[in-house]
Amino acid sequence: MNLAAPNANCPVSCHNCRLRQTGAFTQLPPKVLEFIESIRAGTVTVSAGETLVRENQANARLFTLYSGWAFRYKTLSDGRRQILNFLLPGDLVGLQQEFDGAALHGTEALTDCSLCVFQNDSLWAMFREHPRLGYDITWLAAHEESHVDQNLLTTGRRNATERVAVLLMHLYRRLDRIGLAEDGAVAFPLNQQHIADALGLSLVHTNKTLRRLSALGLHELKNGRLRLLNPRALARIADYYDTPPRLMPLL
């Protein structure tokens, strides 16, 4: 079961959803699951590098990311870019613009992705028909905010070494939780520009910091896979201590 594989397409029915079998997500009553299936408008695949939602786009839809990686970002008018957070399988895409009218950020596929698309205007129906779903959506929104909170602490108050350490640890742990770690390593499709844009650093300084950490034997990054060689040292540098895993909702 490799959900990160390019050809990992969404299943026809939510009952067969492989994400739901990972044990990382909460179970839904059958009636609610059927409702989700009824408002699913279809599935979509997007190639690496393509834009899912443009900045300031008005009419975006609501998705659940099924396989692959994506990220949310904002840019300044002179092109400086900040990555806000990374989206992994199970994450909801496009909630903010349902409320703010237009997206205040862009969303881009980092790898080939497949997504389940919900019908237009189904958001209100979810709240009305199944309060449980409304609750779950709010949970996901609050959870995503906590990721952005953490990234803000990182860019605002950590130095370059600490920032890189946090990023590596955090992504590794998120992937591990949804079953995407194999033999102590995870797929790692980010290039150094992505890392720089996520951490508020320049490309060159990101490179030098990564080299320093790997020269110290803290991590290994090759063939597009990340391995944490000394997680305890990384955690100490990053001042980052994980909370115990909790089951997440999945739409």
Place this chain on the structure above:
Amino acid sequence: MNLAAPNANCPVSCHNCRLRQTGAFTQLPPKVLEFIESIRAGTVTVSAGETLVRENQANARLFTLYSGWAFRYKTLSDGRRQILNFLLPGDLVGLQQEFDGAALHGTEALTDCSLCVFQNDSLWAMFREHPRLGYDITWLAAHEESHVDQNLLTTGRRNATERVAVLLMHLYRRLDRIGLAEDGAVAFPLNQQHIADALGLSLVHTNKTLRRLSALGLHELKNGRLRLLNPRALARIADYYDTPPRLMPLL
């Protein structure tokens, strides 16, 4: 009507709520308003500098800020602090820890505050009894996230001058929208350490940057009030252009 005044206590009944008369918030059907009133457990006042929710606190409650300013923050173990966003009248306090079990951030009163407190475990009741309220809560969560998004762009990719300009503009506009601007000026209770912690800068550099901007005649900060003397220049420096005001939900 000065909602920022220290003695601006919550009204007994939501029907008399002065916030609802500002025109900045959506109208609620009478039945929903009565429901809100029924799950309101009381009101609380907090003095400037007091902590509303400690970092890692488990049993925090849900509030609506009625008057005064507060802020959410995170700290590293060596004391470095990052302010995540500022909370103004009408904002919901404590939603995240309802989901994550414990607060991953602290919340502190910046001025004397009064807040409406909701009953424990009333969150699920809101979603179940009145889907509209669930929808509104999600709106508020998504809206707060968009503030954090913006702050992350600012600390990650703007220089010191741009950061200060953004902060001044953004807070001015938020206050203006809820009717807290008088004669082109707003109350501004932040000290320079707060600004530094919000922008990811050192205290000294924050001071020098503020002085430079005010020497250029862009803003004036005295007697605890902020006046934007050249909003267009500030907007240009900050690369910050506001979206038209939208009505916000109010619980």
Place this chain on the structure above:
DNA sequence: CGGACATTTGACAAGCTTCAAGAGAAGTGG
């Protein structure tokens, strides 16, 4: 008037960015 706290300023050091250029990797077309 004294004490605590916030603001202001200068000098210096450090971390990070920018510039420049080479090396490696991957894809394309002859």
Place this chain on the structure above:
DNA sequence: CCACTTCTCTTGAAGCTTGTCAAATGTCCG
């Protein structure tokens, strides 16, 4: 299969923004 292009990664050097240290000034309040 090899030249060619393009992109990513890597490294060094120089400069600038920002942080740190230290101390003076201003402000508020008892």
